[in-house]
Amino acid sequence: MSDPEPGSGHEPAEPDEGPGMPVRGRRLIGRRTAAIVVVAAVAAGAAAYALASPGTSADAKRPAAKGPTVVEVAQGACGNGWSGATPGPQVFALHNTSSTPAEVDLTDPATGAVYGEVEGLAPGTTRELRVVLGGGSYAFKCLPDDADAVVGPTVTIAGSPGGGGPAAVPVTQHDLIPVALAYQQWITARTVELSDRTDELKRAVDDGDLAAARDAWLPAYLVYERMGAAYDQFGEADGAINGSGPAPSAAGSAQGFEGFHRVEYGLWHGESAASLRGPADRLAQAVHALRDSWPQQRLDPAQLGLRAHEILEATAHAELTGRTDYGSGTGLATARANLDGTRELLTLLRPLLTTRYPDLPRLDAWLDRTQHTLDGFGAGGHWTPLDRLGHQDRQRINSDIGQAVELLAPVATICDARRTA
Template identity: 35%
Template sequence: MTDSLPAPAPNMAAAVTAYRSYVAGKLATLAGQVLSVKASVGNNDLDAARSQWLEAQLTWQRVGAAYGSFGDHGVAINGLPAGLPKGAADPGFTGLHRLEYGLFHGQGPGELAPVAARLHADVAELLGRLPTLELAGSDMPLRCHEILEDSLRDNLSGNNDQGSSMALALTAADLDGTRVVLALLGTLIDNLAHGYATRVSASLDKLGTALERTKTGREWPAWKALPLAARQPVTASLGAALESLAYVPALFSTDD
């Protein structure tokens, strides 16, 4: 992740305000990246479009904890074909994963240009409505754990894969999103359990190292193509990170 982490927030209201600003920046970046995909598709440069799609998908993954607040907008941008009557051919399948499907299943400009155009419009609409969307402070500790929990369930299982085999890259981006939330909540966590945020951060560092070690140069391999010995450090460190993160929501719980 090239972005610096945000400063710890002094209270939950400040954390939500800072996170909203972070999300707005990511959505603005995403809008520009989708325009690049659209241009490459229009020029029939599908190799460039595939690379640009991945950068756009990673930006979305890094949005992280706000996903539960997006509703139908989030589905339009990052939905999957599961459950749709016609599957991947269903008109209701839109967004980043629809682009992924087309780019990695031999579709061309005629099929993909409308998908990219709609995706750009959907991102722009979400960005415009972001100031009015509720980002609940109570959700942030939950999402701090759930981002990587969902990554294990959806990325490393293959559930999200529409042809790119980029599960490891998406998991690394989800790790980035988790770090952002943890950074914002760090002071609040330490007020409740001194030193705990540092210990969680250390577990995330181990996961980051395990993910990086799977790469060949700068290239992410296909998760399922890795030998078991190469997958085990990732799954072990991810499990340990999730165990550490699971305590974060409990710290903020008001239940007796």
């Protein structure tokens, strides 16, 4: 049964196989909670194709995989041991006979597309790689540490092309550098906007106008929330501006509680302007320091795909649970800003994803659906607090963001920079 269209009112079925990415014989990256690991693993295509299982339900009509086929991994013997197969599930036991660790990729020798990979294969060790292959030509590529890549013999599987698992041409560090530079410039503009809006918040607190301060708090905070892919690069500034803080129920007596959430707590819990001048001033100082230091920072290009997935993953863990609501009731506004941040990064990554991720249009459709859902709870800038949502509304929001997180997981894996030589 095909997935329902976004907006149809039906929840999506869990897919048997995830879309658009090769098998990975290593852990999924960027997991923060066990529940999210399960959701993301389904979406991660062959990464969800568990190494201990013979295949997914989509392979039920294919013959069971034979094997494993022992394949040698060494500079002078990459791919030895595999000479042919019939279409369907394959199990390879990759055995490193060399003296150095190596990455091993199963590739299309004509295009370089990767069907599966194992990283960090230590000398003298063996690890399994499971893939589903259709008719076509394949070759193992061995990439030893501190040595050039070696491509093994080409093996041809008779049969119609296609019918196998997904594959993607590797994204390299060089491919990601223009993305990182463009995103760095975008963040530069946001730090200026953040500084200006935080100054408005500080002025309102200094003037003793707490109503104006409450009006100024959310626009300033949302600017910061849209910058989620750069948080790791902010270092200590992130803690001073947007530290996770204590549990909301313990915020009143917490020591060292600073940043946007400290000001939020005071504004919505009846604190005086005098008591908030210090926190607002320290927040403004931290924001200005970030703005001034940011031009000297350099983003790690290899992290951008992972961040595209992590932004909404963290939203599901924090904003949708009320963990970061210190009184303003604007968790859904924050989730909407996180969605904006995700889409900005996807816009920059799109040239790399268009030819590598067949489910990109479906991801776009679910992001549109999620945006529409969230916007329905923020009419006129008045956001519905989480604790006032009905059960069905909560389910719909959780489902939409959960599906978006699932479809973003392949972006993290596809854009994980790989060696090709």
